[in-house]
Amino acid sequence: MKINKIRSLIFLLAISVMGSALADLELRISKTSSRGIPVVIAPMAGGAHAIIEADLNRSGRFKIVSSQRATNMATFGGALEPGRLKMLGAAFLVRGRRTGAGLDIEIVSTATGKRDASYRIGNLPNQRRVAHQAADKIFEQLVKIKGAFDTRLVYVTVTGRAISDRVYKLFVADADGYNPRAILTSRKPVMSPSWSADGSQIAYVSFERGTPAIYVQNIFTGQKRMVSSRRGINGAPSWSPDGSKLALSLSVDGNPEVYILSLTNGAFKRLTNSRAIDTEPNWTKDGRSIIFTSDRGGRPQLYKMSASGGSSRRVTFDGSYNSAADVVGDKIAFVRRVSGAFRVAIMEDGQRGARVVSDGRFDESPSLAPNATMVVYATQNKGRGTLSVVSDNGYAKQELLSPGGDVREPAWSPYLR
Template sequence: MLESVSRRRSLAALAALAGLGAGPALAQMRIDIAGVGGTRIPVAIVDFRDQSQSPQPIAAIIRADLERSGLFRTVDAPAGLSEASSPAFAEWRSRQADALVAGSVTRLADGRLDIRFKLWDVVKGAESIGEAQAVMPDDARLAAHRIADMIYQKLTGERGVFATRMAYVTKAGARYSLVVADADGEGARAALNSVDPIISPAWSPNGRELAYVSFESRKATVRIQDVQTGQRRVLADFKGTNSAPAWSPDGQRLVLSLSRDGGTQLFVINRDGSGVRRIAQSSAIDTEACFAPDGSKIYFVSDRGGSPQIYRMPAGGGAAERVTFSGNYNISPALSPDGKTLAYITRTGGAFRLSVLDLATGQAQQISEANDDESPSFAPNGRLIVYASRAGGKEVLMTTTLDGKIKTPLLVTLADVREPTWGPFAP
């Protein structure tokens, strides 16, 4: 059982959840966009002057970030410009570019990199923004993500998510790792290595801690780890199974699935382990809970109606109402940051596919045609969803726009990877 642990098979703890393979594997990830989106902003990004001074391809990272968002398409851009240039806007208009980005990399005497860029509005023929960063070489990739965020925000009016982080679990041989990486999957580092399974990672709202389920005590216990220092503590080690942690929006409480009273039920617990209180009183299996962004409600999976469906109830407990009605098997709820959209996994025949539900209208849309999707998680700006799946015969992590038109497989090798969770914006 422990060798095949995944959210869908072990966390839901519903009888029908057994036997599915879980997925993906991680090393360096390459972006390969599939699907056809709607209108996208055409932007030209010139290779940065002297970017060979950087250990990271700055312009390529910016291009990939913007394309993955689904809101941009990149225009071929010959080398030759830097942020100090005066672009020939008529030439760039003839290339059908609405925006132009160029920059440079200079190695400073203290070993840092001076990374500069400028964004021009080609249509208006004017400079939009420009900035310089002095960073250590190891932070060059983060600097590129920050530039992509600035470009994204200037051109869309919304905050970009490229400098945020993801966490996920990998399995290589008999070893498991809790991994933290950039939002594009690169820059991965192990926050925890273990010979015992690790499942259900969940970011704290301030991005400093991860809650997760560990089996190192030969049973499922919930632990919290400081991502920066590595310091860990046990949050829940009650009789029976302790699983499926999810943080409240203020970071002061978590909702868990505990079997200490028999069956699998929902409890809330303070972040210091005090104040444990059961909030669902049904005799059904209730699990995979998450808070609504305003903290007022909890969404969760239950078989109280005879098959796994998603329900919601007041965060303090009370009557539950069913949310999903399309199909007879819906699990793994995730709420968008604005609370308007629910992402979840639905079973269609023998396939498990990512779907989204407009909570105001009740309209559901299946946005994946794969067979083995699991563990959706929203980007902090609500524009993308990351999930685990299979594509082209390979196990992958995927990001997708909410309409499913722009999907980006993050190609991986070396280790199985599963249960991605997208971190918050940096404080």
């Protein structure tokens, strides 16, 4: 009992240090879902319940009942009185217990009073990840979709107002904005980060040399190498699902075209051939197709073509501006101009209709969570660049603000391995 208390104290200390000293981004919940599965997360030693609550809330699929209501029934495995369970106003009660090995979680149905599922999450150096993994288990058990809370974001921050004062940084953080770590600092613009399929590397564009070049960098070792510095534009890298290739946009042949770069032998293969702008390629999950932006029809629209070349077909038809696709599973998130504002929309591949899920004027760079239930994008709040996370159904929304400077170009990692 005593040891347990000390353990929770250490846990609390660990996360409060991480939370205050290193959290460059401030999390704000701007919209809480009032729909979805009502669930109550009982208070847990060390505060893991709050992380779990925030995660589940972000998905737009839960209605979070205050954990205070379950204070008297918070003991993991403890007996439950059916009458009081029903008074909770939730369909499920989640309880947890810290152990030497990690965190135990149980999901109890309030209707039956029975435990539906239980999990043991192993300890990790990053204690918040333990709570995120618990949230992933709960999500999968109740929603029947793999959870994607224990994931990361990469994004660009910019400080300094005058061009000569600007500092660009590439950050990797937990998907809720905690534990940010700068992996690159530059006086020149850094753009378009893209994750490798195994979540260990980032491809990005840097103007470090005065002209744009594409680099690939390991997020753990910091080791990087330049993979493309052709004449003209070297932009919009997107990692293939098998990790062996980058799709990118080059203007070496005179105007921006989509190419495939083999990371194993450095060979470039041109995919598109038009006099228009062809850029912002993104792979479908099977690695067989590319969805990209082209203004070959006079306005930027999304097109799809085989990753081995050939003809392309138009994907978006509504609106005069559709660009910057991110594809996960059957979902495509992209930028759409709506009444003069740029917003994030989500559509199903192969269908016509799209749902606009953001409401800013300058929303851009959408990136879907690996389970496609949430999308992170760049927006503006009082003239400053911030990130927003919105659930695909639009019910829940959170903002990630930086105390100083702009945050932009988020990219959501794949599932961590």
